[in-house]
Amino acid sequence: MLYPSIPTVPLPPFPSLAAVLRLLRRETAGGGSLLLTKQAHARAIVFGLHHHPLISSRLVTAYSLFGLPALSRLAFCDSASRNVLLWNSLLAALSHNASPREVLATFHRMRVCSHEPPDGYTLALVAKASSEIGDARIGRGVHALVEILGFGSDTVLGNTLMAMYFKCLRPNDARQVFDEIPVRSVASWNALILEHVNAGGTEHWELVREMQSEGFELDGFTFSTLLPLCAEGYAATDDLGRQLHCYILRHNVGMGSKLHIGSSLIKMYCNGGRTAAGRSVFDHELQRNVFTWTAMIAGYVENGDFREAIRLCHSMHSVDGIMPNEVTLVTILPAVGSLARLDFGKQIHGFASRRCSNSQSSLNNALIDMYSKCGSLATARHVFDDESWHKDGISWSSMISCHGIHGEGNEALKLFEKMCSLGIKLNHVNILGVLSACSRAGLVKEGMQIYSSLVGSHGFIPSSEIFSCMVDMLGRAGKLEEALDFIDSMSFEPKPSVWSSLFRAAVTHCNRDVQHLASEFLIHSEPENPSHYVSLSNLHASCGRWDGVELVRKSMEVKGLRKAPGLSWIDVNGMAHSFYVADKSHLCTEMIYKAVDCLSQEMKVACNCPVLDNEQMKREARTIQSDHRVSLTRLPGQANRLT
DNA sequence: ATAGGGTTAG
Numbered sequence: 001m002l003y004p005s006i007p008t009v010p011l012p013p014f015p016s017l018a019a020v021l022r023l024l025r026r027e028t029a030g031g032g033s034l035l036l037t038k039q040a041h042a043r044a045i046v047f048g049l050h051h052h053p054l055i056s057s058r059l060v061t062a063y064s065l066f067g068l069p070a071l072s073r074l075a076f077c078d079s080a081s082r083n084v085l086l087w088n089s090l091l092a093a094l095s096h097n098a099s100p101r102e103v104l105a106t107f108h109r110m111r112v113c114s115h116e117p118p119d120g121y122t123l124a125l126v127a128k129a130s131s132e133i134g135d136a137r138i139g140r141g142v143h144a145l146v147e148i149l150g151f152g153s154d155t156v157l158g159n160t161l162m163a164m165y166f167k168c169l170r171p172n173d174a175r176q177v178f179d180e181i182p183v184r185s186v187a188s189w190n191a192l193i194l195e196h197v198n199a200g201g202t203e204h205w206e207l208v209r210e211m212q213s214e215g216f217e218l219d220g221f222t223f224s225t226l227l228p229l230c231a232e233g234y235a236a237t238d239d240l241g242r243q244l245h246c247y248i249l250r251h252n253v254g255m256g257s258k259l260h261i262g263s264s265l266i267k268m269y270c271n272g273g274r275t276a277a278g279r280s281v282f283d284h285e286l287q288r289n290v291f292t293w294t295a296m297i298a299g300y301v302e303n304g305d306f307r308e309a310i311r312l313c314h315s316m317h318s319v320d321g322i323m324p325n326e327v328t329l330v331t332i333l334p335a336v337g338s339l340a341r342l343d344f345g346k347q348i349h350g351f352a353s354r355r356c357s358n359s360q361s362s363l364n365n366a367l368i369d370m371y372s373k374c375g376s377l378a379t380a381r382h383v384f385d386d387e388s389w390h391k392d393g394i395s396w397s398s399m400i401s402c403h404g405i406h407g408e409g410n411e412a413l414k415l416f417e418k419m420c421s422l423g424i425k426l427n428h429v430n431i432l433g434v435l436s437a438c439s440r441a442g443l444v445k446e447g448m449q450i451y452s453s454l455v456g457s458h459g460f461i462p463s464s465e466i467f468s469c470m471v472d473m474l475g476r477a478g479k480l481e482e483a484l485d486f487i488d489s490m491s492f493e494p495k496p497s498v499w500s501s502l503f504r505a506a507v508t509h510c511n512r513d514v515q516h517l518a519s520e521f522l523i524h525s526e527p528e529n530p531s532h533y534v535s536l537s538n539l540h541a542s543c544g545r546w547d548g549v550e551l552v553r554k555s556m557e558v559k560g561l562r563k564a565p566g567l568s569w570i571d572v573n574g575m576a577h578s579f580y581v582a583d584k585s586h587l588c589t590e591m592i593y594k595a596v597d598c599l600s601q602e603m604k605v606a607c608n609c610p611v612l613d614n615e616q617m618k619r620e621a622r623t624i625q626s627d628h629r630v631s632l633t634r635l636p637g638q639a640n641r642l643t
Numbered sequence: 644a645t646a647g648g649g650t651t652a653g
Contacts, residue, residue, distance in 0.1 A: 124644070159644040190645045224646040260647040267648075294648040301649095330649040366650045397651040404652095432652045465653055497653075 037062045041075065051080040057089035064093030072097070084116045091125045100129035104138070120151050124160050131164035136173075139164045143177075153182045159191055166195045184214075190221040197225055204229075220257020223248060227264040231271035241268050245281075258287060263295040270299025288320050294328045306335035310344065326356045326363050333366035337373030345370045358388055365394045372402035393419075397430035400437060409441025416450075426454070428463045435466065439473035447473050468497040475505020480514050496525045503535060515539050530556060530563035 041059055044050040050059070056079035063071035072093035079086060087110045094103045107126050110118065118126075123146050130138040143161055151157050158181035165174035178184075178192055189211040196204040208218065208226070218226075223244060230241030245265060248254065254261045262285045269278035282288070282296045293316045300309035313332045316322050324332070329352055336345045349367055356363060364383055371380035384391070384399045396419040403412040416434040420426070431454065438447030451470060454460040462470075467490055474483035483502055487494050503518035519539060522532040533556045540548030556562075569578035577586065586592060 128644085156644050161644095163644065185644085187645050192645095194645065219645095221646050227647095257646075263647045289647095291648045296648090298648060325648090327649045332649095334650075360650095362650045364650090369651065392650095394651045399651090401652065427651095429652050436652065468653075 034066050037066070045078075050075070050078050053079060053081050053083045053086045057086040060086070060089040060093050064089075064096055067097050069093055069097040082114065084114070084119050084122065087114060088119070088121050088125065091122060095125050095129060100132040103129035104133070117149060118145075120154055120157055123149070123151060124157055127157070127160045127164050131160075131167040134168050136165070136168035136170050139168050139170075155181060155183055155185050155188065159185070159187050162188070163191050163195075166191075171195065171199070184216075186211075186216050186219050187221070189216055190219070190225065193222065194225045197229065217251065218247070218253065220254040220261050223253060224257070224260050224264050227261075227268045228271075231268050241272065258285075259289050259292060262288070263291040266292065266295040266299060270295070270302060273303060275299050275303050275305060288322070290316075290322050290325050290328060293320070293322055293324075294331055297328065298331045301331060301335045304338075306339050309335045310339070310341070323355070324351075326352070326360055329356070330362050330366045333370045337370040340374050342371075342374040342376060345374055358386075359390070361390055361392045361395055364389050365392075365398050368395065368398045368402060372398070372405055377402060377406045377408075393424045393427070393430060396422075396424055397433050400430065401433040404433060404437025404440055407441055409437050409443040409446070412437035412441075413443065413446055426460070428466065431460070432463075432465055432469055435469045435473065439469060439476060442477055444473055444477045444479065464492075464495040464497065467494065468501045471498050472501040472505065475502055476508065478505075478509045480505060480509060480511050484514070494521075496522055496529075499525065512539065512543060528559070528561065530561040533561060534563050 037059070040062075041050070044052075044055050044059065049055045056075050059075035060072045063069070063075060072090060076082075076086065076090045087106075091103055091106055091110075094106055103125060107118075107122070107129075110122070123142065127139070127142045127146070130142050139161075142164070146152060146154075146157055146161065158177055162174045162177040162181075165171070165177060174195065175192075178188060181188055189207070193204050193207050193211070196207060204226070208222070211222075212218070227241065227244060230244060248261060248265075262281060265281045266278040269275070269281065278296060278299045282292065285292060293312065297309045297312050300306070300312065309332060313324060313328065316324060316328075329348055333345070333348065336348065345367075348370075352363055352367075358364075364386075367383050368380045371377075371383065380399065380402045384395065396415060400412045400415045400419070403409070403415065412434055416430075419430070424430075431450075434450060435447050438444070438450070447470070451462075451466075455462055467486075470486055471483045474480075474486060480502070483505060487498060487502065490498075499518045499521045503515060503522065506512075506514035506518060516536075516539060519532060519536040522529070523536065526532060533552050537549050537552040540546070540552065565580055567578045567580060569576050579586065583589075
């Protein structure tokens with residue numbers, strides 16, 4: 001067995017038990033000095049103190065705080081006398097840094113070797129380990145032992161056993177444990193409520209009332225559980241989220257839980273689209289940590305305010321001295337991609353490779369997506385091909401979509417096959433990814449094949465997004481009749497997105513009948529959406545039916561509908577330039593239009609297209625642009641992005 | 644003993 005390297009620190013003249021103990025105080029070890037811990041260990045060995053159970057258990061715990069279970073075990077093994085305290089320290093160290101099975105194995109050794117019976121702390125650690133394994137038989141054994149050893153009325157152990165039965169999917173046993181706890185605590189109720197929330201039922205509010213009627217106050221844990229349920233609150237008349245927020249402020253809830261509550265509140269408001277309310281919580285928080293910041297950044301990202309998200313990410317260090325962590329980076333990367341801010345994306349990549357481990361799939365997945373959205377297919381692929389990290393389902397899905405976005409349908413299909421052969425489970429997202437890749441690349445046959453094999457042989461139930469994608473695939477390829485048949489064959493009412501796909505296709509292929517049909521359905525299913533009226537009006541205009549135009553405009557007026565004109569914008573050297581349709585207001589208009597013409601020509605040559613007249617050319621350019629050069633991402637109430 | 648922030652499509 002290897003001893004830790006003994007540092008060459010001069011020993012004080014009269015080393016004593018107390019001096020070693022002082023070095024092994026939790027604060028010293030937890031404060032980050034592995035060197036001091038090793039120094040203490042060395043001294044203990046030199047003076048034979050490492051046999052003392054108090055010293056050895058401190059050593060076990062100290063190494064555990066550094067995440068070094070092998071050294072914890074070493075300190076344990078070296079001790080000549082082992083009491084419950086020492087065994088418990090080892091079990092706790094393994095519980096934090098090793099597998100639950102190792103905890104149980106060590107517990108069995110303790111039962112055989114130790115002359116002292118386990119205490120409540122031992123049993124709590126073992127119950128926790130058995131809940132992580134999720135095996136109810138093992139759990140029942142622990143429960144029996146708790147009763148036999150006389151801890152049956154212990155509140156903390158009761159709570160642990162209850163959580164254990166929930167994790168082992170034995171809710172009835174869990175409930176029985178709860179009912180039999182003689183003196184319940186807030187934690188007992190919190191655990192019960194959490195499980196009901198996770199199970200997706202509605203009884204949790206009833207439980208909260210019951211808890212209050214028994215005289216318990218809701219605490220920070222209760223609110224962390226309840227707040228996520230209130231995101232949609234403001235739409236309802238009673239706005240539960242705000243009510244809970246007021247309760248928290250009035251009762252000053254959250255001794256020691258202020259940070260948890262803060263980030264939960266921010267998330268709750270932002271999930272309901274109320275970023276301003278979330279920001280107000282954020283600004284008034286007396287203490288913020290990386291969770292608080294990440295919650296606020298995520299709120300902006302989710303609601304499409306990418307610039308504010310990036311601004312916050314930049315200022316977290318200067319304002320609060322807090323560094324972004326991996327989760328923060330994973331949160332901000334989609335915003336970077338949506339704004340096509342390759343420069344910032346590269347900075348994040350550099351920052352991550354310096355400060356984070358390279359093993360996190362989620363971070364690498366987000367990087368692939370960011371590079372892909374910024375137009376950097378090669379870099380995205382480079383990250384993907386790096387073999388030092390483990391690829392999960394999302395990694396494959398991201399890479400497949402990335403090739404799809406860049407028009408490389410065949411490469412997307414190749415990856416999809418490989419993904420399936422690796423046994424990665426298919427879901428709505430990764431199927432939609434490969435189908436939309438087929439759609440963009442015009443691989444109709446291949447896309448149909450995947451669709452029918454999944455729906456036909458594998459009993460997959462397609463989502464409405466997948467239906468729209470299939471209509472889009474057929475429509476782009478000009479197969480409008482087949483697209484209509486496909487819509488007919490759908491087993492449920494087509495969502496507006498299905499009709500939108502059909503409408504776009506009909507515009508591209510100049511089929512006025514289908515345009516008309518789709519636009520009627522769109523107006524019928526979303527009568528409050530102004531875009532549909534404008535589309536119909538434009539259709540009438542293109543046929544010279546000015547009375548139709550008039551009619552549509554009137555009905556918009558009656559309904560009080562106005563459509564905000566669409567914008568496109570492009571970032572040039574950090575400056576955003578935006579354009580309306582046929583906009584001529586830019587200072588460099590002439591130059592810009594010349595450049596666009598050149599690009600269109602180049603694209604046509606690249607696509608081997610015949611030279612067309614001016615009208616045809618414009619139409620063609622629009623189609624090609626929407627497929628390749630220009631990817632349009634709609635931001636709510638904002639502009640489109642040009643990449 | 645019970646809790647807080649995140650990645651793929653559209």
